[in-house]
Amino acid sequence: MLEDNKRKSLGRGLGALLGEDALLLTEESPAQENTSSENVKKVPVKLLYASKYQPRSEFNQEALDALAASIKEKGVLQPLLVRAKNNGKFEIIAGERRFRAACQAGLTEIPVIVKEMADKEVLEVALVENLLRENLSAIEEAEGLQRLINEFSHTQEALSNVIGKSRSYIANTLRLLSLPASVQQMIRDNKLTAGHARPLVGLENAERLAEKIVAKGLSVREVEQLVQKSKEAKPNIKKKVNTDIADIEKNLKRSLGFNVKISSSANGSGKIILPYANLSELDRIIDVLSAKKNA
DSSP, rough: HHHHHHHHHHHHHHHHHHHHGGGGHHHHSSSSGGOTTTTTEEEEEGGGHHHHHOOOOOOOOHHHHHHHHHHHHHHSSOOOOEEEEETSOOEEEOOOOOOOOHHTOOOOOEEEEEEEOOHHHHHHHOOOOOOOOOOOOOOHHHHHHHHHHHHHHHOOOHHHHHHTHHHHHHHHHGGGGGSHHHHHHHHTTTOOOHHHGGGGTTTHHHHHHHHHHHHHOOOOHHHHHHHHHHHOOHHHHHHHOOOOHHHHHHHHHHHHSSEEEEEEEETTEEEOOOSSHHHHHHHHHHHHHHHHHHO
């Protein structure tokens, strides 16, 4: 049920961008002959190329092999979404997996839908289409969302409307990009889920904890408990006492007749603090200092 709701929500995002052509991208496996779009035509594979706005950076070879075998037997059942370029070629907006598998299967032509789209819309559609068909890694998704923010000034609210996810989901996904590169790679490699990684955001020992999570196969709940224990563990480090400063404090106390506290930093700067309990004691401190000055 949750997966169905997710697909419907993402499908609405595509529908807002593509209109009726979105149906060709949201159905599980519609047959090509059942499509009614007049924009479908066949294009030589040599005229097609991958878009720089493709959010997926890694393609599972086993999945491509399976898709290539299916294409050899049945052909490409769903047209690719492309846009025409001035050099006579076509940039793939959605369907790069099918393109790769079709090339692997030895096809020379592929059915496509030609659509005029701005760069921003290309990245939006590529992102949503990938989420519909085969889940992007959480890092790839975060990078796609970050590009929409950086390159096209999208707000998180606008992204929420495009991909059909809450603003909190988007914010939490983007936070994953602040994790160390090694932890992000674990997410790309499916060793860590987003649920495992989110509690590690902002922790200095995120890499060490991530390695422990993977080694022990911890659940998300166990990760949350591990992180909580890590935050609560206070290092038992006693502050090193500067004996010279302590001696100066004692000498000043004897000389002035009241408590003196000195705090110093590593660069040699510091403060002399003269604590007092009441106004009468403050007056006495002022009198003593004035007498010392006039002596």
